[in-house]
Amino acid sequence: MTQIFDEKGLVHPVTILEAKPSVITQVKTENTDGYTAVQVGYGAGKDKNVNKAQKGHMKETGIFRTLKEFRLDGDDMAHNKGDLIDLSKFAVGDTVTISAISKAKGFQGVIKRHGFKGGPRSHGQKHSEHAPGSIGAVWPQRVLKGKRMGGRMGGDRITVKNLKVAAIDLENHKIMIQGAIPGRRGTLVEVRG
Numbered sequence: 001m002t003q004i005f006d007e008k009g010l011v012h013p014v015t016i017l018e019a020k021p022s023v024i025t026q027v028k029t030e031n032t033d034g035y036t037a038v039q040v041g042y043g044a045g046k047d048k049n050v051n052k053a054q055k056g057h058m059k060e061t062g063i064f065r066t067l068k069e070f071r072l073d074g075d076d077m078a079h080n081k082g083d084l085i086d087l088s089k090f091a092v093g094d095t096v097t098i099s100a101i102s103k104a105k106g107f108q109g110v111i112k113r114h115g116f117k118g119g120p121r122s123h124g125q126k127h128s129e130h131a132p133g134s135i136g137a138v139w140p141q142r143v144l145k146g147k148r149m150g151g152r153m154g155g156d157r158i159t160v161k162n163l164k165v166a167a168i169d170l171e172n173h174k175i176m177i178q179g180a181i182p183g184r185r186g187t188l189v190e191v192r193g
Helices: 052-057 110-116
Strands: 003-004 011-018 022-028 035-045 065-070 095-101 104-108 151-154 157-169 172-179 190-192
Touching: 011 157, 022 065, 104 110, 110 151
Parallel strands: none
Antiparallel strands: 003 011, 011 172, 022 035, 035 065, 095 157, 095 190, 104 151, 157 172
16 A cells, blocks of 8 residues: 545555556457356466366457456447556546455454453453453353354455545556555455456
């Protein structure tokens, strides 16, 4: 993330995304597949990392590291195999929806995972500052389902809506989105207009 200034001198926090052109590798239609969608390839892949079926599927468009499918409406079928999708489809001020996998944090306790307060630091407390406290009752003599406890945190698919495009750099294939987006550096991000 960084920050940019607008013409009024106001500062805006932005996230810079690298968005090299993607290629449409397959167009699915209602007649052939039962639904309408496009399959998009992104990132240069290596020949040794794909099997023969994938090589045959991508022989006309080139080998890609990632293939992703996007559903389309019936009237939005003006796409052909081999077409490029680049940043020229976006304009400054557009509202976009972004999806990505959030940072995985591993096993975390209840204070970090759920925002619990923790125990007191005095009156005989020695090692229980981060303990979750009571987790059950006399009846029904079990821990109820859905009880907030420690566990794996992060690594979920997160979607953030209504983010604005702050700036676009077509030469360097960069787009600046106002605000924070999920994921670590290097995460593959979906930007939908």
